Amino acid sequence: KAGVTQTPRYLIKTRGQQVTLSCSPISGHRSVSWYQQTPGQGLQFLFEYFSETQRNKGNFPGRFSGRQFSNSRSEMNVSTLELGDSALYLCASSLEAGGPYEQYFGPGTRLTVT
Amino acid sequence: AQSVTQLDSQVPVFEEAPVELRCNYSSSVSVYLFWYVQYPNQGLQLLLKYLSGSTLVKGINGFEAEFNKSQTSFHLRKPSVHISDTAEYFCAVSDFTGGGNKLTFGTGTQLKVEL
Numbered sequence A: 001k002a003g004v005t006q007t008p009r010y011l012i013k014t015r016g017q018q019v020t021l022s023c024s025p026i027s028g029h030r031s032v033s034w035y036q037q038t039p040g041q042g043l044q045f046l047f048e049y050f051s052e053t054q055r056n057k058g059n060f061p062g063r064f065s066g067r068q069f070s071n072s073r074s075e076m077n078v079s080t081l082e083l084g085d086s087a088l089y090l091c092a093s094s095l096e097a098g099g100p101y102e103q104y105f106g107p108g109t110r111l112t113v114t
Numbered sequence B: 001a002q003s004v005t006q007l008d009s010q011v012p013v014f015e016e017a018p019v020e021l022r023c024n025y026s027s028s029v030s031v032y033l034f035w036y037v038q039y040p041n042q043g044l045q046l047l048l049k050y051l052s053g054s055t056l057v058k059g060i061n062g063f064e065a066e067f068n069k070s071q072t073s074f075h076l077r078k079p080s081v082h083i084s085d086t087a088e089y090f091c092a093v094s095d096f097t098g099g100g101n102k103l104t105f106g107t108g109t110q111l112k113v114e115l
Helices: none
Strands: A003-007 A010-013 A017-025 A031-038 A043-048 A053-057 A064-069 A074-078 A087-096 A109-113 B003-005 B008-013 B019-021 B022-027 B030-040 B044-050 B057-058 B066-067 B073-078 B087-094 B110-112
Touching: A003 A087, A010 A017, A017 A087, A017 A109, A017 B057, A043 A064, A043 A074, B003 B087, B008 B019, B019 B110, B022 B073, B030 B066, B030 B073, B044 B057, B044 B066, B044 B073, B073 B087
Parallel strands: A010 A109, B008 B110
Antiparallel strands: A003 A017, A017 A074, A031 A043, A031 A087, A043 A053, A064 A074, A087 A109, B003 B022, B019 B073, B030 B044, B030 B087, B057 B066, B066 B073, B087 B110
């Protein structure tokens, strides 16, 4: 079974631009979570989607948004990029929501904002 | 609110020596505990998890962890490390409230195995 895939793997953007990252969960998994990883703040939860509905949201500004499609694929969008948004964005999928279901992580998208 | 403290940011150890990576958590409700490993330029891989039952949990690659409720700890151990164990290790906690899978992570411990 294929693992979690994230595209693109690397991205360079300029301040003020917007960006969309994509995540395809493991086949059959219906829950997708997003995390931001930075050297300063570590791993922080962004949001989780299940059955096209946002189930949980972390403490991030409204510039960060996401959605999930009927095939469980998910996208996250960051508008008006800031230098501090440079990070590794990780997507994780699990079979269902509500735990304790194991989360499988993708390789991440490395976003650099210049 | 939950929090996770990993007391050591870096742990150097010689190959074939034992290692313990420390993790303490704080939560007002029952929690589930996890250890993940991250190799350079990769995502996170689950090493082991504690959901309930036996407090000694065995995971992949020879790692094990012990859940201690009174000390609110979940330390990771391996009796004999290999060079390939060099990676960053993250402890995480979740109470799965709100019907979600949100994980709260510690700041990570960089394990460096030397010859």
